[in-house]
Amino acid sequence: MNFGIIGCGNMGEVILKGVLEEKLTLPWQVWASDVRRERLNYIKNTYGVNVTNNNEEVVEKSSLILLSIKPQEMHSVLAEVKSAWQEDKVAVSIAAGVKIARILQQLGEAKVIRVMPNLCIKVKQGMSAIAFSNKVRKEEKEAVRRIFSSVGEVVEVEETAMDAVTAISGSGPAYVFYFLEALVEAGEHLGFSHSLAYLLAFKTLQGAVELLKEGDDPADLRRRVTSKGGTTERALNYLKEKEFKAIIRSAVEKAYLRSRELSES
Numbered sequence: 001m002n003f004g005i006i007g008c009g010n011m012g013e014v015i016l017k018g019v020l021e022e023k024l025t026l027p028w029q030v031w032a033s034d035v036r037r038e039r040l041n042y043i044k045n046t047y048g049v050n051v052t053n054n055n056e057e058v059v060e061k062s063s064l065i066l067l068s069i070k071p072q073e074m075h076s077v078l079a080e081v082k083s084a085w086q087e088d089k090v091a092v093s094i095a096a097g098v099k100i101a102r103i104l105q106q107l108g109e110a111k112v113i114r115v116m117p118n119l120c121i122k123v124k125q126g127m128s129a130i131a132f133s134n135k136v137r138k139e140e141k142e143a144v145r146r147i148f149s150s151v152g153e154v155v156e157v158e159e160t161a162m163d164a165v166t167a168i169s170g171s172g173p174a175y176v177f178y179f180l181e182a183l184v185e186a187g188e189h190l191g192f193s194h195s196l197a198y199l200l201a202f203k204t205l206q207g208a209v210e211l212l213k214e215g216d217d218p219a220d221l222r223r224r225v226t227s228k229g230g231t232t233e234r235a236l237n238y239l240k241e242k243e244f245k246a247i248i249r250s251a252v253e254k255a256y257l258r259s260r261e262l263s264e265s
Helices: 011-021 038-045 056-059 071-084 101-105 119-123 138-149 161-169 172-189 192-213 218-225 233-240 242-263
Strands: 003-006 028-032 049-052 062-067 090-093 111-116 125-131 154-157
Touching: 003 011, 003 056, 011 028, 011 038, 011 119, 011 138, 028 056, 028 090, 038 049, 049 056, 056 071, 056 172, 062 138, 071 101, 090 101, 090 138, 090 172, 101 111, 111 138, 119 125, 125 138, 125 161, 161 172, 161 242, 172 192, 192 218, 233 242
Parallel strands: 003 028, 003 062, 028 049, 062 090, 090 111, 125 154
Antiparallel strands: 111 125
16 A cells, blocks of 8 residues: 655654554555654654655655645645546545545545544554545545554544544543543642642543443443442532533533534634
8 A cells, every 4th residue: 555644743643653563554655744854854764654845746656645734734735736636546634624525625536534533543542433435445445444443443434423523532532631630630639749649540540441441331330439428429419419411511512513613614
């Protein structure tokens, strides 16, 4: 597979690393571009792939091209590479909020795959949702599934579900980090040093995730921890009183609506 990457930022590099580690392609078959020369030098020296500052060259050399760029850069990048684009090439976009139709509008008859990964692909625990345009062939779909499976789990969804995916798994890591921040601050409020409060909170969160991996329902696990009349029950009753679940639902809905706004702009 001749694999191209336009945009070698953090996400682009993580995907490149996963592809090479899983031997889905070889370094000499990869062409990568970025606007920063120092970034390209780093990518070349680290992974041994071909690099260029010419996006059109990436398209010419590659059959499958990852568009790892910001949403606001999509229009100019597609305009730059359109003359080199051929119908047999596959565009894989991870730009949040950029619809397949918008890419097709610029490239014309093209094969487009839209992917919403999350930050956790950095530790190969990512959650990526994939949607396909009509012309993508079965083997091309499988190739992209394998790419993102190299850095986590993959689900196929209708593109209409992408805004909801963004709100749940795309933005989801930030919700978890924010909860951890709050737990650490609570520990500090009770007199612990930051380092000790962080250790207590982090290891608790990490252990809870490991318990969930055993397949038990989170509500069942919660009930097992909650003794009648105990400390956990007191805390959970307060969260219920403050409508904690409703707050989470509303926050996710805000993210969903913002994603819709961005995709329609």
